[in-house]
Amino acid sequence: MTAPSNLTPASPRDQRFLVLFDFDETIICENSDDTMVRVLPGRRLPDWLRSSYREGQYTEFTQKILAYLSDQGVAKEAIQSAVEEIPPTPGLLNLLQYLGSRREDFELVVISDANAFFIETWLEHAGVRPLFRHIFTNPASFDRSGRLVVLPFHSHSCPRCPDNMCKQAILREYLVARQRERGAPPFQRVFYIGDGANDVCPSLALGPQDTAFxxxxxxMHRLLLEAQQAQAARFKASVIPWGSGDDIVECLKKITSER
Incomplete structure (x- = not known):
């Protein structure tokens, strides 16, 4: 992977726009949990493990898979190497190159239901970790036995989201905290880039000046279209579908009046 160049110093008090990224199937082109299956002998989960998934308990399921990997002798180095080899979603490195060249305008954050080890590993390997001010995801670390342990990010009361993470709650809390830290008005615009069903809830918190991608x-695309039709009065943000990171670059140039 080619790391973005010209990572100019950010000016947090002056940045006009906040860009929020999902990780799986947004920054990277697949679900990072699928990587764990590829490092298994035989590259397949046993049926008893696959059938143990409970709705809304994805972190619990991930932890079961990681325990099984450890039991099968899969080492940290194998997991790390597999994560580093995940290709980016088409055009996403171009998007990050563009945002990196305008760090005085854009603040970048990841909100993901993956885990800290996968995300930090991939971003560092791609050379783009310095672009992101914060990463909100499930904590993850290796214990003394060499097993990767993933914990829930938080608890919440949102009925729309998995038990371990409500991305809307994270977004709202972050906006309040950043306004207090910046000592300045809120961001002029917020952009949310995602793909999955759990990216709909934070999109509902966006205002009329904001954009969901x-x-x-x-x-996420299908559910947002349904939300626009069923809750037209409640859903205020613009919705712009994307197929590659290059599509988002062109939209951001237009929205932010850069020609």
Missing amino acids: PRRGYP
Whole structure:
């Protein structure tokens, strides 16, 4: 992967726009949890493990898979190497190159239901970790036995989201915290880039000046179209589907009046 160049110093008090990224199937082109299956002998989960998934308990399921990997002798180095080899979604490195060249305008954050080890590993390997001010995701670390342990990010009361993470709650809390830290008015615009069903909830918190970028043909796209039709009065943000990071670059140039 080619790291973006010209990473100019950010000016947090002056940045006009906040860009929020999902990780799986948004920054990277697949679900990072699928990587764990590829490092298994035989590259397949046993049926008893696959059938143990409970609705809304994805972190619990991920932890079961990681425990099984450890039991099968899969080492940290194998997991790390597999994560580093995940290709980016088409055009996403171009998007990050563009945002990196305008760090005085854009603040970048990841909100993902993956885990800290996968995200930090991939971003560092791609050379783009310095672009992101914060990463909100499930904590993850290796214990003394060499097993990767993933914990829930938080608890919440949102009925729309998995038990371990409500991205809307994270977004709202972050906006309040950043306004207090910046000692300045809120961001002029907020952009949310995602693909999955759990990216719909934070999109509902966006205002009329903001934009939700759902990946075309993915669950977020379909669900946002339904939300626009069923809750037209409640859903205020613009919705712009994307197929590659280059599509988002062109939209951001227009929205932010850069020609």
